[in-house]
Amino acid sequence: xxxxxxxxxxxxxxxxxxxxxxxxxxxxxxxxxxxxxxxxxxxxxxxxxxxxxxxxxxxxxxxxxxxxxxxxxxxxxxxxxxxxxxxxxxxxxxxxxxxxxxxxxxxxxxxxxxxxxxxxxxxxxxxxxxxxxxxxxxxxxxxxxxxxxxxxxxxxxxxxxxxxxxxxxxxxxxxxxxxxxxxxxxxxxxxxxxxxxxxxxxxxxxxxxxxxxxxx
Amino acid sequence: xxxxxxxxxxxxxxxxxxxxxxxxxxxxxxxxxxxxxxxxxxxxxxxxxxxxxxxxxxxxxxxxxxxxxxxxxxxxxxxxxxxxxxxxxxxxxxxxxxxxxxxxxxxxxxxxxxxxxxxxxxxxxxxxxxxxxxxxxxxxxxxxxxxxxxxxxxxxxxxxxxxxxxxxxxxxxxxxxxxxxxxxxxxxxxxxxxxxxxxxxxxxxxxxxxxxxxxxxxxxxxxxxxxxxxxxxxxxxxxxxxxxxxxxxxxxxxxxxxxxxxxxxxxxxxxxxxxxxxxxxxxxxxxxxxxxxxxxxxxxxxxxxxxxxxxxxxxxxxxxxxxxxxxxxxxxxxxxxxxxxxxxxxxxxxxxxxxxxxxxxxxxxxxxxxxxxxxxxxxxxxxxxxxxxxxxxxxxxxxxxxxxxxxxx
Numbered sequence: 082x083x084x085x086x087x088x089x090x091x092x093x094x095x096x097x098x099x100x101x102x103x104x105x106x107x108x109x110x111x112x113x114x115x116x117x118x119x120x121x122x123x124x125x126x127x128x129x130x131x132x133x134x135x136x137x138x139x140x141x142x143x144x145x146x147x148x149x150x151x152x153x154x155x156x157x158x159x160x161x162x163x164x165x166x167x168x169x170x171x172x173x174x175x176x177x178x179x180x181x182x183x184x185x186x187x188x189x190x191x192x193x194x195x196x197x198x199x200x201x202x203x204x205x206x207x208x209x210x211x212x213x214x215x216x217x218x219x220x221x222x223x224x225x226x227x228x229x230x231x232x233x234x235x236x237x238x239x240x241x242x243x244x245x246x247x248x249x250x251x252x253x254x255x256x257x258x259x260x261x262x263x264x265x266x267x268x269x270x271x272x273x274x275x276x277x278x279x280x281x282x283x284x285x286x287x288x289x290x291x292x293x294x295x296x297x
Numbered sequence: 298x299x300x301x302x303x304x305x306x307x308x309x310x311x312x313x314x315x316x317x318x319x320x321x322x323x324x325x326x327x328x329x330x331x332x333x334x335x336x337x338x339x340x341x342x343x344x345x346x347x348x349x350x351x352x353x354x355x356x357x358x359x360x361x362x363x364x365x366x367x368x369x370x371x372x373x374x375x376x377x378x379x380x381x382x383x384x385x386x387x388x389x390x391x392x393x394x395x396x397x398x399x400x401x402x403x404x405x406x407x408x409x410x411x412x413x414x415x416x417x418x419x420x421x422x423x424x425x426x427x428x429x430x431x432x433x434x435x436x437x438x439x440x441x442x443x444x445x446x447x448x449x450x451x452x453x454x455x456x457x458x459x460x461x462x463x464x465x466x467x468x469x470x471x472x473x474x475x476x477x478x479x480x481x482x483x484x485x486x487x488x489x490x491x492x493x494x495x496x497x498x499x500x501x502x503x504x505x506x507x508x509x510x511x512x513x514x515x516x517x518x519x520x521x522x523x524x525x526x527x528x529x530x531x532x533x534x535x536x537x538x539x540x541x542x543x544x545x546x547x548x549x550x551x552x553x554x555x556x557x558x559x560x561x562x563x564x565x566x567x568x569x570x571x572x573x574x575x576x577x578x579x580x581x582x583x584x585x586x587x588x589x590x591x592x593x594x595x596x597x598x599x600x601x602x603x604x605x606x607x608x609x610x611x612x613x614x615x616x617x618x619x620x621x622x623x624x625x626x627x628x629x630x631x632x633x634x635x636x637x638x639x640x641x642x643x644x645x646x647x648x649x650x651x652x653x654x655x656x657x658x659x660x661x662x663x664x665x666x667x668x669x670x671x672x673x674x675x676x677x678x679x680x681x682x683x684x685x686x687x688x689x690x691x692x693x694x695x696x697x698x699x700x701x702x703x704x705x706x
Contacts, residue, residue, distance in 0.1 A: 110384065112380075113539075114535055114536050115392065115395050115396075115537045115538070116395075116583075117540045120534070121539075123609070125608075145511050147511070147514055147527070149612070149619060149638055150642065152623040152638075153634075153636075155634075167533075169532070170526070170533075171525070171531075171532060172532060174532065176529075178610055180610070199512065199514065201512055201513035201515075204646050226341060227340060227341030228341060229344075238349050239634075266689065
């Protein structure tokens with residue numbers, strides 16, 4: 082940990098001078114809330130896959146980073162992984178989030194593990210493996226995390242292509258009525274609120290109609 | 298049974314549902330005698346696919362979905378999600394709304410920490426203390442109901458602001474509640490910290506070192522009890538916290554040393570109840586006048602959100618630590634990507650070093666000491682004078698609406 086705190090722009094500069102053109106893009110977001118409008122900063126850095134671990138090591142020279150989570154986004158022919166880290170926590174009004182975005186193509190969905198640098202990352206890496214179908218090479222524990230053991234192989238809930246959740250797996254529990262083979266309820270069923278009859282005509286499985294947005 | 302299976306280590310499964318646990322999680326303990334040699338756990342016993350659902354809904358619908366991610370930190374998730382969307386869509390939240398959000402978030406912290414204190418007492422077999430903490434917790438629940446209309450699933454935060462104002466008549470209700478808690482805090486600290494049994498059970502039990510806390514990405518009171526100076530309210534200005542001087546509560550401020558054990562986690566959480574009372578009082582006196590939402594009409598709000606493109610992070614300090622939402626919007630009704638990171642997500646890994654080498658009888662309190670998130674049930678059975686009836690969700694809804702009306706009268 083260094084003794085002088087860098088400004089958000091200096092943090093970005095440290096990466097651009099060290100890695101040069103391999104940094105594909107940077108952005109510093111600023112948000113001010115409350116009466117005094119004290120700023121909070123979010124730093125975004127887009128990287129090549131090979132640079133992920135060197136970049137985290139470089140960040141570690143500034144402060145031991147806290148990994149909030151790794152999030153992932155299916156962008157069509159590639160998957161974007163975002164490593165949300167924070168530095169300078171414990172400094173009054175001086176914490177920054179630093180997000181490393183790594184774009185990996187769908188024909189080679191692998192990413193090196195960062196759990197040798199930040200052991201707690203295993204948890205989030207396991208989640209990315211099962212939810213996005215990304216293979217984390219070198220992960221010390223590659224079991225499933227949240228999905229049940231009987232969840233089918235090759236289905237990744239956050240993917241927006243053919244490997245996402247198929248319609249046949251969507252149960253639409255909200256559309257189910259009370260089972261008919263049960264005894265009658267001890268109290269008569271009263272509607273909790275007025276039922277909008279207009280909605281009942283929508284087919285619950287009609288995925289293309291995009292009507293979900295109009296139901297409230 | 299063959300002789301092989303009688304040899305140590307024994308495998309003791311606890312979960313997915315077990316009376317010692319307050320939430321569904323599957324533990325596998327490798328025991329040597331009474332001592333935990335190794336431990337593994339499998340979460341996901343109640344995974345509901347909320348992120349998947351959210352990516353098929355519009356931001357206003359998601360706001361109400363986020364209320365239901367967790368029954369205890371209802372406002373934290375809504376708050377974090379709303380902050381992310383506001384940053385993408387460039388919505389300026391009125392200052393008064395920032396203050397109201399802060400007040401509700403602090404009341405949530407008070408009730409959550411008191412609930413936890415009760416659970417901790419119960420896990421230690423000190424049930425009279427459980428009843429005391431849960432009885433006094435009711436007053437904060439009543440205030441939350443008075444302010445938001447609900448005990449859980451508050452539905453107070455909306456993208457762009459809040460849905461209800463705090464009117465002058467409610468100030469007295471809040472003030473009464475704060476006075477009660479400030480008066481009680483000394484008693485609670487005394488009951489928990491000076492009790493011989495609690496000290497013996499919790500001191501140097503379930504230790505998490507500062508290094509482990511950092512490496513395993515722990516957050517909130519669990520990290521602070523291990524001496525990690527981290528509190529979003531201090532580090533990362535959002536809502537009204539930038540105007541206040543919140544300092545992270547660390548055990549060495551109170552006790553002069555940090556052990557990183559269960560006892561320190563009790564200290565941190567109880568002191569934070571007092572801190573929250575101070576924050577609420579300061580917010581009430583400094584709350585600026587003005588509107589409480591940037592856009593009252595939901596159709597207009599949705600139109601603004603629909604045009605928004607970009608990505609943003611919304612973070613808030615929930616009672617259990619950092620609550621993190623990442624949202625990416627691409628000019629469609631539903632967000633392209635939505636990632637929710639609840640605070641317990643970051644804290645579960647810390648169970649492993651805490652439990653290793655501990656006694657089997659200490660498992661419940663160590664597991665509870667990180668305050669893992671609990672879920673709620675949606676129906677109850679009532680037995681009155683020998684007659685039994687089951688209240689459905691609709692009956693409970695009717696009864697709770699009735700009670701809210703009585704409280705607001």
